[in-house]
Amino acid sequence: MTDQSGGPSGATGMRAPGGPGYGVQPPAGYGYGAPLPSGRATASMVLGILGLVLIPIVLPIIALCLGVSARRMADRGEGGGRGQATAGMVMGIVGIAFAALGVLVATAQAIASV
Template sequence: MTSTDGEEHMSDQMSNAGVATTPQAPNGPGYAAQPPAGYGYPVAAQLPSGKATASMVLGILGLVLIPIILPIIALCLGISAKRMADRGEGGGRGQAVAGIVMGIIGVVFAAIGMTVATVQAVGAF
């Protein structure tokens, strides 16, 4: 009995029980192939982390209220929040950068203020 190419192909796909089998997807059994990036539902943006928000708020308050302590805290929180945002662990990268910038400005203003106060105090003697 001779078989044609179609019969050989069909017999390759049949298992011992006589049920046709299909090759498994590269993602494993029972999983459909993933669509390429850029398709499907849009991904929601991550919400800003609390560190980023606190950094920005403390940076603003440090420029106005307490120019020595708050800018240093804003700078530390901003650096930490920016690193988290860069790793993808949270959002608010812009707020973190704003906190860093205002923290640096606050520290510089505090240093200038202390220098001026020291020079005036020494000049008074």
């Protein structure tokens, strides 16, 4: 009888390459992809979306502030989610612009009706 290495049974106790068992594990924190997004980045994106739909004055301002903070954290390497933070910032800016445009239109209509 032969073992997995192809030699006689019990000759050296070595396993064949690719046989059962575990290979060499990489060092901790190495090669596992990008860091997870921070909570600020996720909150910025969610509030940016909700600010465009539900509360167009308050939520976009909060989304913009959280987005700036989360991008700075990602740039320092303290967390991931730079793309989510950027999306939250952009939606916050767009939401603020829509709110300002709405206020201007409402003011113009009020002045025109007098």
